[in-house]
Amino acid sequence: MSSMDQTSVAAAPQEEKVASPxxxxxxxxxxxxxxxxxxxxxxxxxLWEWYTTAYNVPHYILPGPDLVAQSMINDWPVLSQALLVTLKITFAALGIALVGGVLIAILFAQSKWIELALSPYMVILQVTPVVAVAPLILIYAPSTQAALLICAWLVAFFPVFSNTAQGLKSTDHNLLNLFELYGASRWQTLIHLKLPAALPFFLAGLRIAGGLALIAAVVAEFAAGSAGAGSGLAFRILESQYRLNIPRLFAALLLLCGTGVAIYGVTSLLSHLLLRRWHESAIRREN
Incomplete structure (x- = not known):
């Protein structure tokens, strides 16, 4: 063996250690x-603080971060109550969307007739703007809170349904043939093969639906124009705008942004925990 080959063999383990830390x-x-x-x-x-101070920008046009923070502290009792109302609508709509979306997706996967009968109406629910149907929902809903919940559900439902249905249809055909070969029933195939295969798709829909449920809850409240003690952050934003209380408006917007980021973070963490040991989208490559 030449000296160059000996050097290469001696260096190989060291290179492997560097490549896979x-x-x-x-x-x-x-x-x-x-x-x-x-x-x-x-x-x-x-930069925000410097701009408002250097150019002496009036607080009713653009408040500085210190004024926004002060408003967040002073108005916390009002803002926290409004945030709680918005969160209740958001998570209730998301929960109903998860249950309804998964169940209908399973029905679509199990029956071609149900898919043919309901597919056009699923598309109609998706493409119809919630702002356009909100006034109609307000007329027929038993209460304003119920109308807001329905509006938020309409927006959050389709990502869950669409992604789950696509996941159920994307099951490996070779595995389906194997289950048929071993005589598995349709429900055994669904539980042990199709649902695990659809889990990544479902989690992707969950991440999308979480943010959309919050957006829909705010938009629905804007459309409903609900007011009073049981109002959410959307009304507090409108109220602050009418009263030129711009620091409170910014504080409410920051709460909404923080809530959206938190929802996305929690759903992303859930997806990572459920997929990290077996799915390619969550497994990290070593090279």
């Missing part, structure tokens, strides 16, 4: 994923 994200990369967005946020807030 552990299969996960390096600590430095994890730190950068946190530090870079935080630094960007601090820079934007600092």
């Amino acid at each position: 552990g299969g996960g994200i390096a600590p430095s990369e994890r730190a950068l994923r946190i530090i870079v967005p935080v630094v960007m946020l601090v820079a934007l807030v600092g």
Whole structure:
């Protein structure tokens, strides 16, 4: 064996150690994923504060971050109550959308006749703007809260249904043939094969539906024009606009943004926990 070959053999284990440090994200990369967005946020807030101070911008046009933070603290009893109302509508609509979307998707996968009969109406529900149908829903719903819930459900339902139905249809045909070969019933095939195969699609729909449910709850409240003690953040935004209380308006917007980010973060974490050990979309490559 030549000296060059001996050198290559001796260096091979060292190269393998460098190439696979552990299969996960390096600590430095994890730190950068946190530090870079935080630094960007601090820079934007600092630029915002500098602009409002340097140009003496009136607070009823653009309040500084300090005024927004002060309004968040002073108006927290009102804003927190409104946030709670919005969250109740959001999560109730999301829960109903999850149950209804999955069940109807399963019916579509199990029966071609049901799919042919209901598919056009599923499309109609998706393409009809919720703002256009909100006044009609307000007429027939037993209460304003029920109307808001229906509007939010209409928007959150279709991503769950569509993604789950697509996942059920995307099951590997070779595995389906194997289940048929072993004499599995339709429900056994559904439970042990189709539903696990559709799980990544369902979780993708869940991430989309979570944000859409919050958006729909706010838009529905705008359309309904509900007011009073039981109102959500949408009414508080409108109220702040009419009263030129712009710091409170910004505070309400920040609460909505934070809630949307939190919902997306929780649904993404759930997806990662359920898929990280077996699905290609969550398994990290070692090279």
